[in-house]
Amino acid sequence: MRGPHWLALFALILLCWVVLYAMALPADLRAASKLYGAEFWAELCTVTPDAAGFARVVLMWILMSAAMMAPTALPAFATYDDLAKQAPGARFSHLVSGYLVIWIGFSLLAAAVQMVLFRLDLLSAFGDSRSLWLSGGLLIGAGAYQFSTLKKACLSKCRMPLTFFMQYWDEGPWRNGVRLGLVCLGCCWALMLLAFVGGVTNVAFMGLATLMMALEKLPDIGRYLTKPLGVALIGTGIAFMAWAMM
Template sequence: MTARTRQSVSSDARTGAATPDLEPVKPLLTPKRGRVLVIVAVALAALIGWLYLAATVMAVPEALRSALGPGMNLLNVGGSPQVPAFLTALCAPVTLANGIDPTTVAVTVAMWAAMVFAMMLPTAVPMFTTYAAIAGRARRNGERVPSMGLLGAGYVSVWVAFAVVAGAAQLGLVALGTMSPAMTPLAPALAGTTLMAAGLYQLTPAKYACLTRCRAPFSILASRWRTTDYGMFRLGLEEGVYCLGCCWALMVVMFAVGVMNVVWMAIFTVLMVAEKAGSGRALPRGIGIALLLWGAMLFTLSEPGRRLLGL
């Protein structure tokens, strides 16, 4: 009997019957299937954020919708859909029309949190798919693999903290009279300086360093992989901090174009995804230069800008 035959046939010691070896069972979760499931999960989480933001905008009367920022008039398609009363009650306080109270604070922070889910989770898809690939390999080697939810919880925690700070800043600006109840800047100088600050950050080494890390999650996750729950949560925190360093400036631009402006939310989401999916510095620099020029124009047209230029 050849070695190949001995490997493919085993003899039962008691009956003497020959039975073929069983083929190894294929894993239920292949790398490709795991990647698809991760993308679907992230897409559903982001969709929840977009649905909340859409409900918030739809709760605003169509006649007032264009006041939410440039481009929002594109959503005036003739007639407003019927929004359930409970949804109107949930979302109406976001406009701050009734002043600042605990309900307004809670809904404002919730809106920023929804923006985090809607805008930032799509940019984190490479991190989550990289986790799925490394986790699959670790499982095949018999290693313990913490839940991906811990990685996501750490990542989202950083952006939820940003949402709290941004919500507080928004309420403070409204209280100071520099933002309208519809959450758009009342002074072109504020919008202009915000755009210029964001544009300048796009050109800094700090921006590019954080962007470089976000573009190559495999080397970071593989070298800092953790098998404990806390370790995986902390790794998510680290990834969230670098993502914050990469994208906070574009999120802050929402103060210049209108916090509830879903048109610009979509535009900046596409830009941030493109930044992380690309290579080189051309795109972040191009975005930075465009923001600088836009901000300089607005500041020049403002009263403080004209006084500064002696116009």
Template sequence: MTYLRASMRSLSWLTVFVIILLAWWVMFDMARMSGVDVWGRPVGMNMMPMESFGTLFAMWAIMMAAMMLPTMVPTMGTYDALIKSANGTRLGWVGVLLGYFAVWVGMAAALAALQLVALQAGIVDGLGAFHSLWAAGVLLLAVGAFQFSRLKATCHGVCHAPMQYFLGHWRTGFVGGLRMGAGLGVFCAVCCWGLMALGFVGGTMSLVWMGLATLFMVLEKLPQIGEYVIRPMGAALIVAGLAVIGLAAVG
């Protein structure tokens, strides 16, 4: 029985990491097929903009797997500990992961719809980047200011210390895991919406933005340093927003 449990644990974690790697590979392939470089800039004459809801939703959903599943690793490690010390189960572990990701799939649908509306209104181009430096600067300022908000602190507190959430909302089994995962997903979506929205500044097909945003969100959730990176990032975003607005004003 102990060997079986260890094997299931290893298989569960391996599956998650394989999904993350596959999602990044698919995003890289989508960027290549769309005719953009790693910065999201068009290269050559074969650019293929994404202009339908179905295509945009697929892109955002895969992007969520690539960017948000790595940030979930500390939380899933916490639940893993509860399998040993409490009455957690491997099915509950899977439920937490699926419930969490379901929230981000919903976020993917919302962002795809937003991008489609913005595209039809001429606010963004076919690769999801703002036409206007003013819009880019304002979004940078808004996301930077959010890093200092009470709402950010509250939601980050849950994401940063999932053990407290699990102890306060503990449910057993797969369905219980789904409920807890969905709750964690909501907190995480509110905590990280700004970093996802920043894709509209440099283009939603920018692999550089995806990588940097993923790295920062992972750092935010690390127990040792998470609380120390939020405000410096907010300050950096505000400075960047002011710089972009300055460029817009002189241009």
């Protein structure tokens, strides 16, 4: 992983995490700190639906998707970079751009869902669930998806990036990136929506979810993680449902 394109990618990931951390800081702490005292940053870091509006909620989801999903795709990016050394027309930047386009689309939908759930008073202004039924339903749904055929098919492609790229190489880097993004979306969309349980602005949740999704895509580790994670999510969801009925 050498070269300016890798430095640019890692810089993008780091920048996304830094901005997400700034967004997660409490408002009173931002107001007290000169580091975040500029009016621009104060406005940017206000991402609650009631104060920020749809555009900044979308921006937050785009940053979150890039920060969380790009690290999980690093093995695939590295595989493509190795193959591209033998093909001068293969642009690494086009691959990453195609990949991120899919997650920008997901971010638009996720932000819209967040706004609707907030208006229904099912989410707090900070994006965490106010309803045990909603939390339980999301957890059970994400857990059940761990056992689905679609999840299995998408994970098989993520775990074998060389086979994936050899199959679709002739389509070019941008379409390869879009395909990779779709496969990655198929693996991770349900786990990403658990942000509504853990809190959309909860950096600790984001870090843990990123780690789980990255490990799940590794062939030697992921096959031992996917189903136990599904069982744990379903069990936690059932516990939330039982708590709601008490």
